[in-house]
Amino acid sequence: MDRTTRQAAVPTPLGRRRFEEVLRDGITARGLALSRVREHLIARGQQIGVSTLSYWQNGERQPTTRSLPVIEALEQVLELSPGTLTSLVPTEADREPRRGKLAGITSYADTVDELIREMGSTSMGLAANLSTIEGVSIGRERSLETKHVHQVVRASEDVDRQVITYQGELGCDVTLLALLPVSGCRIGRVRHHEPTALVVAELLFDRTVHRHESHVFQYVIKDDNKVPTHEHYRMHLEGGGIHVVELTFHPEALPVRVEEFHRRRLEDPDARRRPVPIYHGNRVHLVTEPSTPGISGLSWEYD
Incomplete structure (x- = not known):
């Protein structure tokens, strides 16, 4: 699969696709396990855990603007155009609260x-x-x-x-x-x-x-x-x-x-x-x- 085909598999119309969706499709298109993605990131000087990558691609956690250097390196690893992922990182005002766990133990x-x-x-x-x-x-x-x-x-x-x-x-x-x-x-x-x-x-x-x-x-x-x-x-x-x-x-x-x-x-x-x-x-x-x-x-x- 060439670079053009991989990019076509991960369109990034702003406002219509979420960060985790684009990331998940990019990882699938590259055919890399999360452990291999992590190794490529470390080689580029970016330390991140496999668990964090998993949280990101599943939408269980949202990256912060402090993670932009990691995400820029991630675009390189996944052979995505610059900005494909970084443009989808929520701002502090846009990020959603992390619910789910609290919802599992109380009605309020x-x-x-x-x-x-x-x-x-x-x-x-x-x-x-x-x-x-x-x-x-x-x-x-x-x-x-x-x-x-x-x-x-x-x-x-x-x-x-x-x-x-x-x-x-x-x-x-x-x-x-x-x-x-x-x-x-x-x-x-x-x-x-x-x-x-x-x-x-x-x-x-x-x-x-x-x-x-x-x-x-x-x-x-x-x-x-x-x-x-x-x-x-x-x-x-x-x-x-x-x-x-x-x-x-x-x-x-x-x-x-x-x-x-x-x-x-x-x-x-x-x-x-x-x-x-x-x-x-x-x-x-x-x-x-x-x-x-x-x-x-x-x-x-x-x-």
């Missing part, structure tokens, strides 16, 4: 997507969770007062921010949910959604975290609503990493029993539930090492 994924779209953020999915340690305080009114989060992530692409979500109790005043940076980050754009009590926010890292590097950051969520709560949970978008949560109850608002629960989706019945002992009179904890996406959490009851 579309709301989160819309809030992220309003912010124009494109950082979802660029950093994998290695560990998350949460310290949660339940106050005298039986409401969540503060949540201190200590998180470690590893970047799959260069990234300088992380999008987080928090849901208060339904009916609460979302303007009373405050996000405070502690270390390794500062607060960027924030969006609220009153009907679902959702807050979606950007945490801006204090540096650019390059691919394969790790980053440690801490932040606090403060809730002044004083709305009683009876459970705390964490959504795991993928397997891997470790999650630890420790709940501390006010001495005048101790539960009579606490149980851990695990669900496939937030709205599903419990897949597993069992009692959890209360230590030192007012503390409980849960350690989760998720192997698949899902929900893990603690629930409690009062007299």
